[in-house]
Amino acid sequence: MKTRALLLAALLATSACTSAPVTPAGTGIGVDEAGLDKKVKPGDDFDEYANGGWKAKTEIPADRSRIGVFLEVANKAEANNVAIIAAAQKANAAVGTDQRRIADWYASFTDTAAIEKRGMAPMQGELGAIAGLKDKAGLSKMLGGNVQADLDPLNATNFETENLFGLFVSQGFDTPDKTVPYVLQGGLGLPDRDYYLSTKPEMVAIRTAYRAYVEKLLTLAGVSDPAGRAGRILALETRIATAHTDNLTSQDAHKANNPWKKADFAKKAPGIDWDAFWAAAGLGSQQDFIVWHPATVIACAKLVADAPLQDWQDWLTFHRINEVTDVLPAAIDQAHFDFYNKTLNGQQQPRPRDKRGISSVNAWLGDAMGKLYVEQYFPASSKTEIQTMVAGILKAFDERVAALSWMTPATKAEARKKIETMQVGIGYPETWRSYASLEVKADDPVGNLRRAQKAETAHQLAKIGKPVDRKEWWMTPQTVNAVNLPLQNALNFPAAILQAPFYNPEADPASNYGSIGAVIGHEISHGFDNLGADFDSTGRLRNWWTKEDLAHFEAAGAALAAQYDAYEVFPGLHLNGKLTLGENIADVAGLSAAYQAYRASLGGKEAPVIGGLTGDQRFFLAFAQSWRAKAREQQLRAQVATNGHAPDRWRAMTVRNIDAWYAAFNVQPGEKLFLTPDKRVKVW
Template identity: 50%
Template structure:
């Protein structure tokens, strides 16, 4: 659902071999038996019918019909800001990963990677040792910041802090507390090489609206943020904390004023800006760019892509105009808050109180082991993933997922053939792109080499800092080598899926290939509605409002006939209007433009999955199971994907920053498919009913 991290709705996944699957060798899956042998994890055929609210008409509220009882009986865990199907699987994967990591921690005779995994985890878990060290591990960095004497030294500090931890097309990944972030990806103009893309940053809250919106809710959050900044400075024993916190908030507000909006950030046509080193000096004066490039390890780069030109100019001007001492205070606070998870309890608790509770409404911090698993995955994710797939990902699951992907891709190709609004020349280009699409399932073909990462048992913050530098060096090194067309951007143990338009590839980690998304013992209709819908979603991202701008080789290149693209754009506008009308909160609607790519992928992907399901039947009708027809089970499988509950603060944050619509709206995507109306006898006058001409048909 996100491109680059086209998240299917939220969270992380598991592992499997990245088996590239060219469409030329795809065949339809065989017709399923009435029901596979064995007991599915959910219900009698793979759907939890006890979670339904049968008092609701499907045509009035399909999400509630399919999931209403689940919503009523489900409580969001205290350590979560929301609770979704993705969250359930994330918890499952985390428990499995915990066992793997704890075994590694106890295995002192293991190989080098296993030892690093164990040492990293055990060190984070040793709260007593972290408490005893206090702030000492961070003091060298704080001393460096205190020693900044002029704007050239400040520019060096800003360059040195650069990290490649942003992905511009992942959900709200302009959110970085570093003044800039860098993304290393294929060059939009020449996808056979990598380019460095400079991203806007500098905010301690998720988006510019948190600083600029004058409503009481955001004013309250700004007051809480200022108090949080002051509290962390006081925890570090820094004098005049309250006044410094006020100045830091004022500085970040100025940064927010020059930030691009979420909608503009997701518009790649505005992001393809190549600047020379001379351009940086001329177009963004204020930073000593020579010092910045050298400190960032980018001195050999004569050009750089600037994703956000106006914000880069505006931020650089602030470096010149704002007092040096304010910048030093700003960098000091962010260094403390960034390090908080690896510092004594008072720092970690204060960080969670704001970032977890105030921003997302989460009342309780996750248990220490969960945080340790997350941090170990951040540092050594593929090494952990290699152990995960060995333990939890059977070859049969991979084979079945590949067969289903082949069927959905075949169905998508047929849909292209049958489009009545697209010219033959554009169809030929679309079919070429589909034919070169590759599918990765479970885990990558080649695992990361962690031999260059130093992990020291007993040095929690040092391990995190070295891990960050190791990852940065790994990303920067790409600029000097060939493009890896088979690269994965997810971990096997993540509950997620991904489409990379620059690689023209999709991947499905092992952890998402679990019930209810995929169950070898479930009815085929449910599997096609669930994981089939996810597969279709990722395929469709190659042809959504973003993916459609990239050609079969991954270049940002217009391959459309002008009239065809106008028709495609018009369908997108209709979908924007449809989602703009949804109000998950009384005072806040879905942003149909921000979520357009994900919504297109839902509509087109579900349509392709339905066609693939019908194809799998081989011309026969599916049996009725527990009173549900095959088509009904298909749509219920889709709706079960998006069971979700949100705390208000988390939902508000999602609506502002996340390109995915909330789960309820995603489940109701069905209203755009003719087959849903027949399956549930939906009639005019029911709330979700759309006249045939009003149903959005994309691909």
């Protein structure tokens, strides 16, 4: 769950859960008692106390790089998606209907015999066009034509955008009523600039493996001189990586707020034929842009001019193939898995083809699937009950802000206005995407992907010049995740996450508040983390803080960053507290608000003791068990290097900043997690 929506979703797609279910519905406790390790003191290691029993009997499946509670829920959603696709196949609906699109997409993806028979033929048009480039003007046009719209600029990793630049469409930082395109950095085949530039032995090894993968992919695709091309591609990407803006700087919205006119690109970033570029991108008449990474755009434009055309042709050839390996012959698909999944994340086997087909349908026909999903699997009662919980947690957060002794009345009024006007979407959007313009063929999986990419980009570009829709959703209902949208001052809680063990209507309220309640509190709190606090109630990037209030807030953030810097994942590898600060603020503040709302829901009474556990104990255990997980070393290392979230184990440790946790488990000085009251970080 996050402001930066998509990366955790990607983690979910590479994780699973084979644990026994949390205590069955009807028992009321809502905590997996068998998953505890009571030999461990809660105050020494709360994650191990809450989850050690589960970890001891749980293995990571070969087709996963990590395993955790999220996929216990995602597996349920996946089973529902299987039924939806099966019904679509059986219906034999008319061409042009969403059911037919779903059936044909899935059929094209899973017909591996036909994919094998076609070989590289579906790519010949693209590869021929790349080989036929004559000059840099043609290159500029092709680079522009390949531009795709990203769904989240803070999370537009190079696995999502292998094009030189990415595009994000939303309201302007300074113009909350005007929709504009944002220009982002891209162009890399590895997750981050450090993978190219770091001298650490593990990074050097990954670069070596990446070069070998590039050569192998080109060889399998029948491209000439694969070794020579692989060397040039890695060299070019290293130059692109050198120009890239680092992760921490990319998180600073103020540094991203760089309005450019169309004419500014030629003046400030010469080297690309920008008129040709924007015309090919479908933005030839657009005059206003925001450049998220200006130094990178300037350097990469110069690189387009300076690097030989052959280098760019090699780079384009590789990336156009690399984007669609899922639907190319098995040897190419396997090579992609071996590097991206096995080498980078430690996953031992690919997921079954049918499961990957479900993921592909959801990725590109998300609303078509989502509409059917909520009609069949999301009861109105769940929406009503979650709305009540959201209202209680918003009220608790507001009360906490109102009670802050350090915040001045002016800043406090702005914060409370932001809470009051927050748009909260629960379950599903009020309006659905239309796929009427997207042609899906049962015998053209590569074409389906290319047409879907263009349709998504066209959908995003069509927003420009139209009124801002503050109720727009950025996740599909069948997604097991949640999101805060700072530019809209809005939250999305998809239907799929609103089920056990996150939310169990038959469980005791303590576990629901500790699990889904903390998720809700987390997303609300993102509006007030180190990024969200830069935006006002309208989504405008604006400093609404007094100097003194901001200094107090930043000091609390620095203390929390230092707390996470101290956590050691592997010998010599510590978490980056600044990189994960926004998520850690949201965890602390969200858990605090969820706890306050839980206590308020009791109406002044004490919760019953169930299974020997008090209400407060069940609350905190449910929170920690929401984060129980196991991950392969490679996946953990990649997460520490690139992800804005701390790994699950350390998110469970959030409890050490909450006073009530100490009382609930009688945590005493001398225990490893004990913090004196003045060291417990209270951001909100």
